[in-house]
Amino acid sequence: MKAFVQMETDSRLESSLWVDSRRCAAVLTGWHFKWTEVDKRSRDKNSVSVPVAEVVGVEEGKVEVLPHKTVEDTDKDFTVFYVKRSSSPGSCGLLWRLGRTQFSCPSRVLRDQWIKNLRIAVKTHTPLRPHRLLVFINPFGGKKKARQIFHSLVAPLFELAGISTHVIVTERANQARDHLLKKDLTGFDGVVCVGGDGMFSEVLHGAIGRTQQEAGACENDPGVTLQPCPLHIGIIPAGSTDCVCYATVGVIDPVTSALHIIIGDSQPLDVCSVHHGFALVRYSVSLLGYGFYGDVLVESEKHRWMGPLRYDYSGSMVFLSNRSYTGTVQYLPADPLLSSPRDNTRCLSGCSVCSRSTERLFPNSSDSGSLYSSYSEHFHNDLEGEWVTVEGRFKCVSLTCMSSSCARSPMGLSPSAHLADGTGDLVLVWDTNPLNFLKFLYRHTSTEDQFDLPFVEVHRVKAVRFCLAGDTKEEEIRVLSDEMDIEAGGHVRSGSRNGSQQHLAEKATGMMTTSEEKTVTPFTCCLCCKKPSAVSVWNCDGEILPFTEISCKIHGQLVRLYARGIEDKAAIHHCSQERDTCNKTCMQGRSLP
Numbered sequence: 001m002k003a004f005v006q007m008e009t010d011s012r013l014e015s016s017l018w019v020d021s022r023r024c025a026a027v028l029t030g031w032h033f034k035w036t037e038v039d040k041r042s043r044d045k046n047s048v049s050v051p052v053a054e055v056v057g058v059e060e061g062k063v064e065v066l067p068h069k070t071v072e073d074t075d076k077d078f079t080v081f082y083v084k085r086s087s088s089p090g091s092c093g094l095l096w097r098l099g100r101t102q103f104s105c106p107s108r109v110l111r112d113q114w115i116k117n118l119r120i121a122v123k124t125h126t127p128l129r130p131h132r133l134l135v136f137i138n139p140f141g142g143k144k145k146a147r148q149i150f151h152s153l154v155a156p157l158f159e160l161a162g163i164s165t166h167v168i169v170t171e172r173a174n175q176a177r178d179h180l181l182k183k184d185l186t187g188f189d190g191v192v193c194v195g196g197d198g199m200f201s202e203v204l205h206g207a208i209g210r211t212q213q214e215a216g217a218c219e220n221d222p223g224v225t226l227q228p229c230p231l232h233i234g235i236i237p238a239g240s241t242d243c244v245c246y247a248t249v250g251v252i253d254p255v256t257s258a259l260h261i262i263i264g265d266s267q268p269l270d271v272c273s274v275h276h277g278f279a280l281v282r283y284s285v286s287l288l289g290y291g292f293y294g295d296v297l298v299e300s301e302k303h304r305w306m307g308p309l310r311y312d313y314s315g316s317m318v319f320l321s322n323r324s325y326t327g328t329v330q331y332l333p334a335d336p337l338l339s340s341p342r343d344n345t346r347c348l349s350g351c352s353v354c355s356r357s358t359e360r361l362f363p364n365s366s367d368s369g370s371l372y373s374s375y376s377e378h379f380h381n382d383l384e385g386e387w388v389t390v391e392g393r394f395k396c397v398s399l400t401c402m403s404s405s406c407a408r409s410p411m412g413l414s415p416s417a418h419l420a421d422g423t424g425d426l427v428l429v430w431d432t433n434p435l436n437f438l439k440f441l442y443r444h445t446s447t448e449d450q451f452d453l454p455f456v457e458v459h460r461v462k463a464v465r466f467c468l469a470g471d472t473k474e475e476e477i478r479v480l481s482d483e484m485d486i487e488a489g490g491h492v493r494s495g496s497r498n499g500s501q502q503h504l505a506e507k508a509t510g511m512m513t514t515s516e517e518k519t520v521t522p523f524t525c526c527l528c529c530k531k532p533s534a535v536s537v538w539n540c541d542g543e544i545l546p547f548t549e550i551s552c553k554i555h556g557q558l559v560r561l562y563a564r565g566i567e568d569k570a571a572i573h574h575c576s577q578e579r580d581t582c583n584k585t586c587m588q589g590r591s592l593p
């Protein structure tokens, strides 16, 4: 047994190692740790190559982590934990699992050398790995399992990776947002929310607000250049819809998300600011929808007791009511030479459109460590250009900064939208007959192009304004006061989620409404039999906005998530067939799923 050891100034190392009594040639180059079985009797020379960036931890001895940590402390063994992929039926992305291989060395010295070099390699090649995280758990999100999900599935992985956490189980809505706005955040590399889209939105608002406070940027100014947030945001999905997680990771799976956080993946994300006059109303990352989408949200809020079924029920009711609304939409088109919502591309991990946008948005930054240095200089003139105005009657108007794909609509609201190119897709659905509209809606669940319909338009934009036709303004006031009644009455929702957006707008305008000032009148009792309202409401990432006339601006790469976008299943499969460039085969002769 002769172990050949080669040490260079970097972490490179090469020697024989044993996995389950099989001898392997192992090599650690700068970027990969690879081991290949060298047993001559073996017909297939099984080889596993793990990118150093995907090594989760290196431990002395023979170690197991899940379901419980066990350590067999021998002085010639070490265990490497790493990311292992498997496909996930029904999702567009790949599941990540914790891979584990136990290695034996001929000597303790060599074992210690391997551990040291692997740890150095990991540190050198993944500078964005978090060391300390602030974690918010919403114990009431989704199926109320967030606490259990975090402690049983996520915390052991964080511990393995040496990440320390400060965990706050929220006791009220907006606690996470307020904490981020007001408390000392020194020492934290990122913030993690364990919950659904509402919880993510709280953290998003807190993180953006805090950054602007510290930068002295006025969020209420609709033309302001916002400062990108230095804190990364991680999402451990534990809500009812988890749309943002699905659209940025491709699967709704707490372990996958935890592993993306651990290895310090970094996915920039565009954010849309929504203003009413000179008041910030809200930020949005997925759906900002007027008309059909607003009506469905209003209706579904009245039927929360139905659980997730309420969306199907409300969707059907609103569809049957066959409403449409007049309004004026103005938009600032994005550069058509860069990309188009009809170019049939998908924004996947490593997306070239988003990468080019990073260069455009941060032209002087040489690496991700100085991410935002040149951002504000560049964005002086981001609202310059020729605005386009369209006026008429719409079934719905929607704006999305991402594809907004979800399990029900795997291609999403705008299949070719990008996560981080500084644009949004504006979809205008003109008034049409119910059958046509049904066709449009149905196409979201299939692979058929929902934009290939004569009553649908889609535009890639940098900013949008919406205002009502003159005779509908009074109606707006009536509808919105009715909306607030739903909130004030308290029997429709607990006042949790709307609380945050109302707070933002009220704070900005000084318009404080007390429940006594509102008359309790339901929005509608039955959509089919009631006289249609002339005005709808905006659905902003699942919240009802208190204003109809709004202006929206897309802020390119305003925040960063611990994610990498949806991985291309086909590319990973190809890679696994080559066996040399990824970790989909293992030493025991088993093929990983």
Ligand SMILES: Nc1ncnc2c1ncn2[C@@H]1O[C@H](COP(=O)(O)OP(=O)(O)OP(=O)(O)O)[C@@H](O)[C@H]1O
Pocket: 137, 138, 139, 140, 141, 142, 143, 170, 171, 172, 173, 174, 194, 195, 196, 197, 198, 199, 200, 202, 238, 239, 240, 241, 242, 243, 496, 497, 542
């Ligand atoms: N302790 C708490 N009590 C009541 N509400 C809370 C608490 N903590 C957070 N919230 C609020 O609960 C709302 C919903 O939570 P969350 O998004 O986690 O779950 P969900 O609504 O089931 O999922 P989704 O948003 O994906 O549909 C959030 O807007 C958040 O502001």
